[in-house]
Amino acid sequence: MSMGSEELAEIFAAVGATGYVHAREVGVVGGREVSLNPDEAVVLASVFKVPFAVAYSREVSAGRLKESDRTTVTSRYRVGGLGTAGCADDVEMSWRDLAKFMMTMSDNAATDVIFHRIGQAAVDAVLDDLGLQRTRIIGCGEDMDHQMAADLGLDPSAATTDMEAMLAAAAPEQVWALGIMDPARTPSSTPRDIVSLLDAIWTNSAGSPETCERVRSMMEQQIWRHRMATGFDDGVVVAGKTGTLPAIRNEVGVVTYPDGRRYAVAVFTRATTLSDTQPGIDASIGKAARLAVDLLRGA
Numbered sequence: 001m002s003m004g005s006e007e008l009a010e011i012f013a014a015v016g017a018t019g020y021v022h023a024r025e026v027g028v029v030g031g032r033e034v035s036l037n038p039d040e041a042v043v044l045a046s047v048f049k050v051p052f053a054v055a056y057s058r059e060v061s062a063g064r065l066k067e068s069d070r071t072t073v074t075s076r077y078r079v080g081g082l083g084t085a086g087c088a089d090d091v092e093m094s095w096r097d098l099a100k101f102m103m104t105m106s107d108n109a110a111t112d113v114i115f116h117r118i119g120q121a122a123v124d125a126v127l128d129d130l131g132l133q134r135t136r137i138i139g140c141g142e143d144m145d146h147q148m149a150a151d152l153g154l155d156p157s158a159a160t161t162d163m164e165a166m167l168a169a170a171a172p173e174q175v176w177a178l179g180i181m182d183p184a185r186t187p188s189s190t191p192r193d194i195v196s197l198l199d200a201i202w203t204n205s206a207g208s209p210e211t212c213e214r215v216r217s218m219m220e221q222q223i224w225r226h227r228m229a230t231g232f233d234d235g236v237v238v239a240g241k242t243g244t245l246p247a248i249r250n251e252v253g254v255v256t257y258p259d260g261r262r263y264a265v266a267v268f269t270r271a272t273t274l275s276d277t278q279p280g281i282d283a284s285i286g287k288a289a290r291l292a293v294d295l296l297r298g299a
Contacts, residue, residue, distance in 0.1 A: 045243030083107030231286030
């Protein structure tokens with residue numbers, strides 16, 4: 001049994017969820033690990049934006065994409081939510097700011113515009129280069145919307161549909177059966193794979209130092225502080241990326257202590273209900289991350 005697994009399982013059971021966790025100190029080979037179901041396939045939700053960010057940053061560093069160039073987010077991507085995805089009108093932005101919106105507020109439109117610019121091959125190269133064999137990412141949010149529409153018996157070509165509206169109109173049994181809820185049919189990975197990705201970003205192994213620093217900086221600016229960050233005190237930096245779907249609440253990130261030690265942590269959860277508001281599960285992610293880091297630090 002992995003270190004901390006029983007205590008982690010209790011945290012999630014108390015709030016009506018199943019948890020999947022992996023954590024280790026960044027840059028330490030063969031060191032301690034804290035895990036709960038670390039090799040189980042999990043739904044990534046918006047956590048898939050982390051490898052997208054690496055792929056984007058590689059394109060910029062290679063000179064294939066000038067991040068100050070501007071592009072327009074059109075009505076094709078207006079699916080609701082935060083950032084450009086929820087704007088009433090077309091938005092012109094630089095690639096740099098679109099990437100920032102993708103990572104800091106999880107802007108789905110910005111994500112899809114970036115993906116359609118860099119292409120699937122750039123994302124595949126990140127996964128292949130880093131040996132993330134259990135990570136499967138095909139397409140972007142638009143493709144997930146099409147899949148969900150098809151699963152609900154709607155016209156998949158009607159891509160302007162709002163995901164939240166479609167979900168609100170669906171019966172619970174329809175939601176549980178959606179492909180976006182099944183790791184075998186949606187972007188997926190394992191906690192161990194995602195920790196390997198985070199470690200590579202924080203050790204400059206995912207690309208050049210400039211490439212990795214660009215991704216680290218964006219993750220440090222994430223605006224969502226209601227999950228992993230709740231487990232840590234002032235002075236501890238949490239650079240993360242959340243992911244949310246019905247019954248799915250995730251966050252992955254790197255926790256940096258004032259003494260300079262850094263810890264890559266991946267926490268994925270699956271609730272037993274479809275309730276939109278699950279503050280207990282949100283908080284459990286912070287509790288689990290703190291427990292994992294405390295164990296790694298020998299506290």
